[in-house]
Amino acid sequence: MAFAAAENSVRDRHPMTVSPPVVLRDGRSCSNHDRKPGMTLRKVIYTPDGALVTGEGGRLDRLRSVSERFARTSELVWCLFIRDFSGRYRQSILGIAWALILPLATVGVFLLMNRSGLVTLGEVGVPYPVYAMTGLTYWTLFATGVSACASCLINASSMLAKINFTRSALVFSAAAQGGVEFLIRGLLTGAVFVSFGSTPHSLALALLCTLPLFLFTLAVGFILAIVGSLLRDIINALGTLLAGLLILTPILYPVAAGSPLATLNTYNPINYLIGFPRELILYGTASMLAAFLASATFSVLLLLVGWRLFCVAQTRVVERI
DSSP, rough: HHHHHHHHHHHHOOOEEEEEEEETSSSSOOEEEEGTTOEEEEEEEEEEEEEEEEEEHHHHHHHHHHHHHHHHHHHHHHHHHHHHHHHSTTTSSSSGHHHHHHHHHHHHHHHHHHHHHOOOOOOSOOOOOHHHHHHHHHHHHHHHHHHHTTTTHHHHHHHHHOOOOHHHHHOOOOEOOOOOOHHHHHHHHEEEEEHHOOSSSHHHHHHHHHHHHHHHHHHHHHHHHHHHHHOHHHHHHHHHHHHHHHHHHHTSSSOTSSSOOOOOOOOOOHHHHHHHHHHHHOOOOOOOHHHHHHHHHHHHHHHHHHHHHHHHHHHHHHOEE
16 A cells, blocks of 8 residues: 555656657557658657657747647637626626627717817718717627636636536637627617718728737736736736726727827737727728738737746646636
8 A cells, every 4th residue: 555655656746758659640559660661650658748749849839739729628718708708797787788888988978078178089081979889798708708817717716626528628718708898889880880870891801900009908917817826916906907908909999199198009019909990990091001910920929928827837826826
C-alpha cells in the first residue's frame, strides 16, 4: 500500500513522457524500428496541464491540436451559449425586452441633455438617433461580450471542479452573448433607420468589418477571464470602467478634430473598430481605413497572446476559484 501511494505521488508530480509508439503527423503510430528516413515524427508528453507535442514540427502540430480540440468542443460551446442566454433573462419580467429598452433610454437621455443645453452635440450629418443607435449597437457587442467573459470561469466554478473539458469553451460561449445582443439591437437600429427615412450604405461590408471587433472582444475576454478570477475587484469595477470608456470613446457624439479627447482616441482601437463600420453604414465613406486595418491587426495579435495566456494559466487559476 505504501509503495503504491508513493508511486502515485511521483506520477502526479512529474509529467510522463511517452516515446513508444511514436505518433506520425497523420495520426498513425509506429515503433522506432519502423521509422524510415525523412519520416516526420512527433512525441506526445502528458502533463497535468494537458498534452504537449514536441519533436519535429512540434509547434505546428500543437497549433493543429488546439484547432482540432476547438472543433470537437463546438457542440459544448453551443450548449453553454444556450444555457447562458436562457439564464440571462430567465427571472426578468421584461425578459429580452431589456436589450431594446436600455439603448433607447441612453439615446433619449443624450437627446434630453442636448435640448436642455447641458450637452452640445456636434453635427453628424444624419438624424442623431440613427447615429447614436448605430454606434451603440456595435458597442454592445464589445461591452456585453467582455462582461460575460470576465466572470465565465467564476460562474462555472462548480462545473470546473467536477467535469474535465476544454475551458476555453466558456470564453467563446460568453463572447457569443455579445453577438446575440448585437443582432437584437441591430433589428432595433433598422427600425430607427426606417422611422427617420435614412438609408444605410455598404451594409454587407460593414457587417463583415464587425469581425475584428469580435476578435478584439474575445482577446480582452480571455485576459479578463484569468485576471477577473484572481482579482474579483476587476469584475466589480468592470461596469463602471465600461461606462467611462463609453463616455470617452466617440460612440454617442462626434469629437472635434484637434481636441484633447480626439488626441486621446487616436490610440484607442475601439474608436476605429466601431467608427469605421459606422462610417460605412451612415456615409458610405472609408476615411478610417488605415487605422481600422491597424486596429484589426492588433486585435488578431492580442487574441493570440490572450488565448495563449489563458491556456497556460487556466489550470492554476481554476485551482484557486
